[in-house]
Amino acid sequence: MPTVAFHTLGCKVNQGETAAMAHLFREAGYKVVDFSAIADVYVINTCAVTVQAEQKSRQIAHRARDRNPQAMVVMVGCYPQVAKGRGKLPDGVDLLVGSGDKPRIVELVERAREASSPLVAISHWTEDTSFQMISASQEVGRTRATLKVQDGCQQFCSYCIIPYARGPERSRPIPEVVQEAQSLVKAGFKEIVVTGIHVGSYGRDLPGRPDLVQLLEEVLQVPGLERLRLSSIEPNEIGHSLMSLMRRYPNFCRHLHIPLQAGHDRILKAMNRRYNTSEYRSIIDMVRSYIPEIAITTDVIVGFPTETEAEFQATYDFVADIGFSRLHVFRYSRRPGTPAAEMAGLVPKEEKARRSQALIALGRRMAKEYAEGLMGSEQTVLWENQDDDGVWSGHTDTYVTVCSRDSDLRSNQITRVLIDGKNAWIKV
Ligand code: SF4
Missing domain, CATH: 2.30.30 (SH3 type barrels.)
Incomplete structure (x- = not known):
């Protein structure tokens, strides 16, 4: 029986897609083994969100090659997709598969076996690229399943490469999502994490334009589903209807990940984020008015081009003032092809490191405070x-x-x- 091993970098959507690809390989008669084992095929599901993520994707591919020089090494997803756009593909692998080509992975691996040189299968995005998803419902051995309901992003935040890596927004119809959720519950999963690249845009491309709240309400009613967690949602896409849903359904986890990115209005504007700090604060107040004990987690980018010390300090103070149960801090990483990559005023590396460390320390303190608040409950x-x-x-x-x-x-x-x-x- 041929063997395949996976390594996943990046977001929850990637994790879900790896599970789905593993399922396709199993159906085709492969055995899925640990990435540290000797395998016939190594699949690296890559990330391109930072320079470091790309570097890591390459390192993992080299590691796989060293582990078994006879194996087929495959890179899939965001990194090959954006590298193609830049005209410089990663080398040293046998097969490169684009973000939208993941559902064809098994067929592509079979074709690459016959090929005498590395195979490249990276499709271009088009406006009518339909939602492509493969079932993950046979994923076993884990307690939490990811359920991808949406792909792509058209927000074009100025620092972000994702819209170029994932293409236009596409949603999966409600009946398909519900069916997948039923299969996951039947397979024994207690918790389903609803994911998407820009999940708040859910349904805009579907007939009748259903929205995220309609979708979630249907999934929350799947018999036997003990927990539904929403992976990440943009602040300006959280409304009263979502919060009222969370209050009505005890199986809707009291946790929202609401990316902030910066706590200063000039930087938010330069980032092309669609809210300012006072709007963000109002949304958090509204969220807490429904569920006072809710856990709110966030992402912040430090060292965006032209960010001054005073502006960083404003972000620090804003984060401390809002109070999050967990904080993910990213150092700005220049992504060629994005508007921010053309901006002057780069913040020196050492300065980004200092700002990042300060915020990470704050994040730890806030996480501790939140956790201490649970003592005795x-x-x-x-x-x-x-x-x-x-x-x-x-x-x-x-x-x-x-x-x-x-x-x-x-x-x-x-x-x-x-x-x-x-x-x-x-x-x-
Ligand atoms: S909303 Fe902004 S940060 Fe998030 S994926 Fe889209 S462009 Fe990137």
Whole structure:
């Protein structure tokens, strides 16, 4: 039986697509093995969001080649897609597959076997590129499944390469999504993470223009679905209807990831973000008025071109003032082909590192404060893994990691526990 191994970089959408590709390989008679094993085919599902992500994609490909020089090494997704646009493809691999060509992966691997030179299968995006998705419902052995409902982005934030890597916005029709959710529940998944590249745009391209709230309400009603988590949503796409849905459905996780990117209006404008700081603040206030204990996580970019020390400080103060349960900090990375790549006023590397460290430290403090606020409360936890010392870990619906030594716990089980710091404690 031929073997295939996967390594995934980047976002939750990529994770879901890797699961779906693994399913296609299994159906074609392959055995999926760990990436550290000797495999016949290594698939690297790449990311191009930063220079470092591209570098890492190349390093992983080299590592796979070293592990088994006879193997076929395949790079798929965002990196080959944007590299093609730049006219410089990564070398040293046997097959390059574009973002929209993932559903053809097995056929392409078979074709690459016969080819005498590396095969390139990177399609161009067109306006009518329809939604391409492959089922992930046979993914086994994990407690949380990702369910991709949307692809592409047309926001064109000035720093972001994703619209060029993923193409125009396309949505998956509601009945298909519901069917997939039913299969995932049937396969034993307790939690489904609804993902998309720009999930707030869901439905704009579909007949009748259903919106995200309509879609989520249908999925929340799938019998047996214990948890639905929304992966990330732009601030200006959160309305009263979404929050009222979260309040009405106890299986809708009380957690939203709402990218901020900067806490200064001039920088937000230069980034081509569609809100200013006072609008962002109002949205957070509205969200908290519905669910006061909600966990709000965010992304911030430091060192965007021309960002001054005072503007960075404004971002720092804004983040501290809003208070997030988790903070992801990114150093600005110049992406050729984006408007920001042409901007003058680059922030020196050392300065970006300093700003990033300051915000990471703030993020840790805020995460700790949020976690400490759960002490003495009862939480529902989806238990996931047990380590070699017998300690179980899992997540609350607010995406806080809880640990316990309770030997009665089982993987993929949801229990209600008292966070007392002894029998169950928080890991920050
Ligand atoms: S919304 Fe902005 S940051 Fe997010 S994928 Fe689209 S262009 Fe990139």
